[in-house]
Amino acid sequence: MYEWYPLIAVGVIVLVFAIILLMAYIFVKDKKQAMGFERQMSDREIMRRLVRYARPYLREFLLVGGVMLFSIAYDMISPLIIGWIEELAAGNFEMKQIYRAVAVYVGILLVSMLCSYVQAVVLQRTGQRIISVMREDLFRNIEQLSHEQLNAIPVGKLVTRVTNDTNAISMMFTNLLVNLIKNVFVIIGVFTAMLLLNYELTLMILCFVPFIVLFTVIFRRFSRRAYRKVKDCTTDINTYLSENLSGIKITQIFNREEAKMQDFLERSNALGRAKQEQILVFGIFRPLVYMLYVSSVLCLLYLGGKGYLKDQVFMGQVITSGTLVSFYLYIMKFFNPIQNLAEQFNWLQSALASAEKVFTVMDLEPAIQDTPDAVCLEEVRGEIEFRDVWFSYVEEEWVLKGVSFHVLPKETVAFVGSTGSGKTTILSLLCRNYEFQKGEILIDGIDIRRIKIASLRRHFGQMLQDVFLFSGTIRSNIALRAENITEEEIREACRYVNADHFIDKLEKGLDEEVRERGNNFSAGQRQLLSFARTIVHKPSVMILDEATANIDTETELLIQDSLEKMQNIGTMLMVAHRLSTIRHADRIIVLSHGRIMEQGTHQELLEKKGRYYRLYHLQYQREEMTRGTS
Ligand SMILES: Nc1ncnc2c1ncn2[C@@H]1O[C@H](COP(=O)(O)OP(=O)(O)OP(=O)(O)O)[C@@H](O)[C@H]1O
Numbered sequence: 180m181y182e183w184y185p186l187i188a189v190g191v192i193v194l195v196f197a198i199i200l201l202m203a204y205i206f207v208k209d210k211k212q213a214m215g216f217e218r219q220m221s222d223r224e225i226m227r228r229l230v231r232y233a234r235p236y237l238r239e240f241l242l243v244g245g246v247m248l249f250s251i252a253y254d255m256i257s258p259l260i261i262g263w264i265e266e267l268a269a270g271n272f273e274m275k276q277i278y279r280a281v282a283v284y285v286g287i288l289l290v291s292m293l294c295s296y297v298q299a300v301v302l303q304r305t306g307q308r309i310i311s312v313m314r315e316d317l318f319r320n321i322e323q324l325s326h327e328q329l330n331a332i333p334v335g336k337l338v339t340r341v342t343n344d345t346n347a348i349s350m351m352f353t354n355l356l357v358n359l360i361k362n363v364f365v366i367i368g369v370f371t372a373m374l375l376l377n378y379e380l381t382l383m384i385l386c387f388v389p390f391i392v393l394f395t396v397i398f399r400r401f402s403r404r405a406y407r408k409v410k411d412c413t414t415d416i417n418t419y420l421s422e423n424l425s426g427i428k429i430t431q432i433f434n435r436e437e438a439k440m441q442d443f444l445e446r447s448n449a450l451g452r453a454k455q456e457q458i459l460v461f462g463i464f465r466p467l468v469y470m471l472y473v474s475s476v477l478c479l480l481y482l483g484g485k486g487y488l489k490d491q492v493f494m495g496q497v498i499t500s501g502t503l504v505s506f507y508l509y510i511m512k513f514f515n516p517i518q519n520l521a522e523q524f525n526w527l528q529s530a531l532a533s534a535e536k537v538f539t540v541m542d543l544e545p546a547i548q549d550t551p552d553a554v555c556l557e558e559v560r561g562e563i564e565f566r567d568v569w570f571s572y573v574e575e576e577w578v579l580k581g582v583s584f585h586v587l588p589k590e591t592v593a594f595v596g597s598t599g600s601g602k603t604t605i606l607s608l609l610c611r612n613y614e615f616q617k618g619e620i621l622i623d624g625i626d627i628r629r630i631k632i633a634s635l636r637r638h639f640g641q642m643l644q645d646v647f648l649f650s651g652t653i654r655s656n657i658a659l660r661a662e663n664i665t666e667e668e669i670r671e672a673c674r675y676v677n678a679d680h681f682i683d684k685l686e687k688g689l690d691e692e693v694r695e696r697g698n699n700f701s702a703g704q705r706q707l708l709s710f711a712r713t714i715v716h717k718p719s720v721m722i723l724d725e726a727t728a729n730i731d732t733e734t735e736l737l738i739q740d741s742l743e744k745m746q747n748i749g750t751m752l753m754v755a756h757r758l759s760t761i762r763h764a765d766r767i768i769v770l771s772h773g774r775i776m777e778q779g780t781h782q783e784l785l786e787k788k789g790r791y792y793r794l795y796h797l798q799y800q801r802e803e804m805t806r807g808t809s
Pocket residue numbers: 330572573578596597598599600601602603604605644
């Protein structure tokens with residue numbers, strides 16, 4: 180009886196671990212909902228869409244599949260050859276026989292290595308191609324989103340989708356899928372080989388399989404949890420970073436570095452903890468599988484060593500030393516893929532979760548789209564009409580309440596009104612940055628909802644309240660990659676808006692570097708560049724939302740002058756906070772709380788002695804005062 184003690188000891192140890200894990204499984208809940216990680220798409224749907232991306236590369240995948248069979252063959256055959264060598268060595272052998280066996284082994288090894296290499300190269304290349312197509316699609320879709328949709332998603336989140344999430348998917352194509360399939364084949368193959376070699380020993384190994392399954396199931400729950408946490412924390416940190424790096428100057432101005440550091444530390448630590456949890460889960464799972472492996476090897480060696488198995492005929496089979504060696508190697512080849520499979524299955528889950536997130540962004544329908552019967556605007560005269568337009572950003576909180584006005588071609592109309600009265604909103608509706616809820620907006624008598632958006636925007640030059648310059652050069656910021664714009668046109672535009680004065684003084688002129696957001700230029704200079712950028716695209720209608728309230732007198736004069744010139748180009752709608760800027764407008768529309776209060780020329784409005792008159796005098800007095808003090 181005592182002969183069985185070692186085996187019983189092994190069984191008890193394995194059982195104890197199994198019970199501990201089971202308890203953990205039962206008592207630690209998977210807080211799926213709490214982490215806002217509910218899946219919307221089924222795995223099958225996600226797989227179907229991924230396959231659609233992979234389909235053009237079917238040939239490459241078939242090649243990899245073929246090559247994979249060879250490397251599996253190595254896994255199957257190599258233990259047999261080593262067992263064969265062992266038997267040769269145990270008996271009366273000739274060196275020649277051993278040489279032959281070794282030569283066969285080395286030959287198979289070389290072929291298998293070559294296969295692995297080819298497989299890796301083909302897969303990496305294919306995977307990267309698939310992912311770059313996916314990234315392009317993703318970016319293109321993000322570009323189509325309306326302002327409203329873009330406002331709703333933090334930039335950091337989008338960055339995570341385009342970078343981290345597509346990377347996770349790329350790993351699936353380059354690594355996971357093939358290895359998953361390979362491991363399944365290896366397990367089946369090794370199992371069959373073991374069965375053919377010896378039932379009895381295979382049955383002994385089978386005793387360990389329920390434990391492997393149990394450990395794997397438990398491991399999957401914990402690792403999925405850890406993966407989710409890592410993902411959430413990564414998105415969180417990216418979102419925080421992208422916002423706070425943009426606003427870092429404000430942080431410095433208000434001496435808030437410490438507070439922000441704390442915020443960042445919290446997120447960073449959360450990510451660290453999530454990663455640690457992930458490592459811990461793997462750190463427990465791997466040794467456990469290893470323990471099962473060692474236990475099964477111990478059993479094999481114990482039984483074999485005890486002579487219970489050696490040269491015994493059991494169910495018609497004889498166990499030789501060669502069988503034992505082959506089995507020893509097969510056990511390793513059996514446990515390895517099982518452990519890999521469990522881990523890869525997790526990665527696969529994680530990749531599918533990433534794919535779902537990516538597809539969710541891809542599925543966002545642009546809120547503003549061309550209608551099927553939309554027309555293309557070839558020429559624009561520049562007549563604009565608002566008919567009782569109602570608009571709200573947030574449901575039922577009307578920002579524009581029945582706005583109506585009519586602008587004739589080539590007319591210059593200015594909007595004034597206190598802050599938040601809806602000036603910027605009117606201008607954005609015109610370019611269909613947002614969709615209005617009620618009323619009509621007509622351009623040359625055509626409802627703008629019936630005009631193709633791209634063709635509408637082509638005729639509009641929008642100079643927004645916040646001038647945005649991209650990193651690059653002055654030239655690239657003016658042309659914005661439009662290929663039909665010549666060098667001469669760029670220079671001409673700069674001259675026209677008086678931007679040439681400062682550009683000429685720069686060392687590299689038009690090729691001067693523009694850093695991120697144009698932070699190496701002054702507000703006035705940025706404004707002039709945005710003017711040049713607008714007129715070089717030859718718009719028929721110009722829209723200016725002016726924000727530079729505090730620029731030096733010299734630049735102000737330059738801007739004033741360029742504005743007056745631009746008025747000759749076409750219809751112009753402008754918002755200016757300095758009333759002196761708009762004095763020469765053909766018409767001034769005074770807004771208050773989303774309603775038009777008055778309209779007329781500067782002179783007419785002054786004579787009316789209404790809201791504009793008051794505004795004008797307030798500003799005039801202030802200017803007098805500042806002049807008096809300076
Ligand atoms: N994206 C947005 N989402 C929700 N509300 C918005 C949004 N943009 C503007 N608003 C609201 O709409 C109102 C009008 O804003 P708008 O930008 O048109 O004002 P404005 O007249 O241009 O002001 P300013 O002179 O300060 O530029 C404001 O009350 C503002 O709070």
